[in-house]
Amino acid sequence: MLELAIGIILGGCALGAGCAMIAGIGPGIGEGNAVAAACEAIGRQPESRSAVTTTMLMGCAVAETTGLYALVIAILLIFVAPGRFVNILLDAIG
Amino acid sequence: MTLLLLILAIIPLIAGVVIKIMFVPASSGIDITGAHIFFTIDLPMGGLPITEAQVNSWLVILSLFFFCLFLTHDLKTTDMSIRQLIAEWIVEKVEGLVRSNMGEFFICFAPFIAAILGLSACSSLLTLIGLFPPTSDINIVAGWAIMTFILITYYKFKAGPWIYIRSFGEPVPFLAPLNIISEVATPISMAFRHYGNVLSGSIISVLVSALLTTLSQLIFGKLPGFLGEFPFLRIGLPAILSIYFDLFSGCLQAFIFAMLTMLYVSGGFPEDEYFKRKRMKEAKRKQQNVQLENTNGGI
Numbered sequence: 030m031l032e033l034a035i036g037i038i039l040g041g042c043a044l045g046a047g048c049a050m051i052a053g054i055g056p057g058i059g060e061g062n063a064v065a066a067a068c069e070a071i072g073r074q075p076e077s078r079s080a081v082t083t084t085m086l087m088g089c090a091v092a093e094t095t096g097l098y099a100l101v102i103a104i105l106l107i108f109v110a111p112g113r114f115v116n117i118l119l120d121a122i123g
Numbered sequence: 124m125t126l127l128l129l130i131l132a133i134i135p136l137i138a139g140v141v142i143k144i145m146f147v148p149a150s151s152g153i154d155i156t157g158a159h160i161f162f163t164i165d166l167p168m169g170g171l172p173i174t175e176a177q178v179n180s181w182l183v184i185l186s187l188f189f190f191c192l193f194l195t196h197d198l199k200t201t202d203m204s205i206r207q208l209i210a211e212w213i214v215e216k217v218e219g220l221v222r223s224n225m226g227e228f229f230i231c232f233a234p235f236i237a238a239i240l241g242l243s244a245c246s247s248l249l250t251l252i253g254l255f256p257p258t259s260d261i262n263i264v265a266g267w268a269i270m271t272f273i274l275i276t277y278y279k280f281k282a283g284p285w286i287y288i289r290s291f292g293e294p295v296p297f298l299a300p301l302n303i304i305s306e307v308a309t310p311i312s313m314a315f316r317h318y319g320n321v322l323s324g325s326i327i328s329v330l331v332s333a334l335l336t337t338l339s340q341l342i343f344g345k346l347p348g349f350l351g352e353f354p355f356l357r358i359g360l361p362a363i364l365s366i367y368f369d370l371f372s373g374c375l376q377a378f379i380f381a382m383l384t385m386l387y388v389s390g391g392f393p394e395d396e397y398f399k400r401k402r403m404k405e406a407k408r409k410q411q412n413v414q415l416e417n418t419n420g421g422i
Binding site: 086087090091093094097098100101104 | 312315316318319320322323326375376378379382383386
């Protein structure tokens with residue numbers, strides 16, 4: 030019975046981590062848009078290349094933030110949460 | 124003297140490798156762990172663990188300190204050495220960056236920005252000699268982000284507390300809770316951005332090399348002796364990944380952290396209000412002086 034409970038905890042944590050990383054879609058689309066616009070701008074004005082590249086990298090970094098929140102949640106769910114939850118379960122059983 | 128300082132700059136890195144070999148238990152195969160805890164100092168409010176990340180960041184600080192001394196000692200105005208030219212190039216570049224992003228008023232920020240850039244980039248590049256990168260531990264990066272947050276708040280207070288409080292009620296007063304949340308989110312997002320990028324890079328590298336080890340065991344496992352055990356497929360691809368994740372991503376995150384620091388500090392600073400206040404104060408002082416002179420003259 031205990032094995033089953035721990036198995037459900039591990040499976041739930043893994044599934045949760047996978048679901049959290051769905052958030053990776055958002056930054057992907059956002060950064061794609063940013064890079065597309067930057068390419069367009071460079072194509073129109075090749076002399077502004079360095080300024081556009083710097084601004085684009087900054088924008089990409091800011092757009093990445095939500096994805097990184099999801100990444101941190103996923104890392105916590107995989108490496109930290111199972112131990113905690115199993116401990117809580119064992120405490121509850123006594 | 125020059126050689127001595129250069130050696131002093133290299134010694135901390137060697138010391139880091141030695142500490143790692145002596146005290147960190149060797150990991151068998153592939154595992155993803157956090158920073159190794161060397162020992163814990165007992166304090167009244169709880170244990171203070173001294174981790175690999177902290178020790179490595181101290182070593183980077185020491186190394187950079189001696190490297191800066193190496194670059195800048197014995198400066199001359201004529202027949203300059205290459206060393207001095209490199210130092211001047213770094214200073215000029217950073218000052219140009221600060222001037223173009225923050226304006227002339229914040230030129231005193233150049234040393235701070237250069238320190239953040241150097242520390243962050245060198246911490247991330249520490250993976251190249253096989254050490255634990257301090258930037259993939261959230262405690263180190265959160266420390267820098269909190270420092271930046273204090274600076275931002277300090278510069279927002281420059282024009283008086285009333286203007287600081289009023290800035291939360293913009294554009295409309297009932298958005299104040301959201302403004303407070305976004306204020307708190309600034310250091311959190313800065314810390315998570317830097318730490319998440321470096322950590323995800325190292326995790327992906329570990330996963331790829333684990334996959335390649337398993338694959339090469341499947342393919343070459345039947346070969347006799349040493350040939351069967353050696354992971355041939357791990358040659359090549361992890362190195363290319365490392366160029367992106369360690370070199371490019373590490374330097375880029377350092378640049379972005381410094382850039383965001385500059386943008387947040389100069390963006391939060393209420394420039395017009397500050398100069399208006401300064402002018403008013405000066406006018407007041409002048410008036411007082413005139414009054415004082417008048418009273419003195421009257422007597």
